Amino acid sequence: MLLRRDSLRTLVERHRSSEPVLRESEGAMAEESSHSASWGLLGKHYEEVKEHWRRNLAFLDYYKKTLGRAEPLPRWTDADVEKFIASDPVYGPQLEALRESRKYAMVGALLGAAHLGGVSWKYSKSLHGFVLAMGFGALCGGIFGSEVAEHWKQLYKIDKEGANLKFLYWWEDKTLEKKSN
Structure with missing residues (x-):
């Protein structure tokens, strides 16, 4: 069971917009880490799932120049x-x-x-x-x-x-x- 607030689509959109993937403001991170620490084993699992998706979607960083361009590159010969x-x-x-x-x-x-x-x-x-x-x-x-x-x-x-x-x-x-x- 995942305690995921963001859907996978939101995660991919954050990658495409070149925002840090799972990093909010420092206050939200501190709140989240204290939240996961208070949850014990469940919080640890939540952090592991976040890290897992951050690693699995890291390949999207390579395509920042090609995905979501305002105007596409012209064709090459x-x-x-x-x-x-x-x-x-x-x-x-x-x-x-x-x-x-x-x-x-x-x-x-x-x-x-x-x-x-x-x-x-x-x-x-x-x-x-x-x-x-x-x-x-x-x-x-x-x-x-x-x-x-x-x-x-x-x-x-x-x-x-x-x-x-x-x-x-x-x-x-x-x-x-x-x-x-």
Whole structure:
């Protein structure tokens, strides 16, 4: 049982607005800590639950620049991505490996859809079963292709989120330069 006053939606909204997540004013914190101390084991559980959600939703901090923007970033082209890959010696090769890994997922999705769709058509000859089997085959094949790329390209060693965010930060700086000129 949770003694949670704020809903999960409120917690996410606080993250997006870049307010400290579970920190109120100092008076409210002191009141809350004395409140949890007076509750004993239940108060300790309440504090642990708060800490748990603070840690689990920490990934939202990485997306402050991308979520909730007043105006979205303009679209980028493959040439823009290639410029970033050439300009950044650390995250450039990582982003290039991530872009190449999409090919593995696409091939896996095509093979999965063709195989499972073919088996379904061979044995059932029903159109809706064929379509559902193709969709499920594409999903499974895409996931399998992504896993193959993960190990073949050793993507588990790189910071995928960091590479994508570094590109977004670079792209934002480039677009702001263009607007200011």
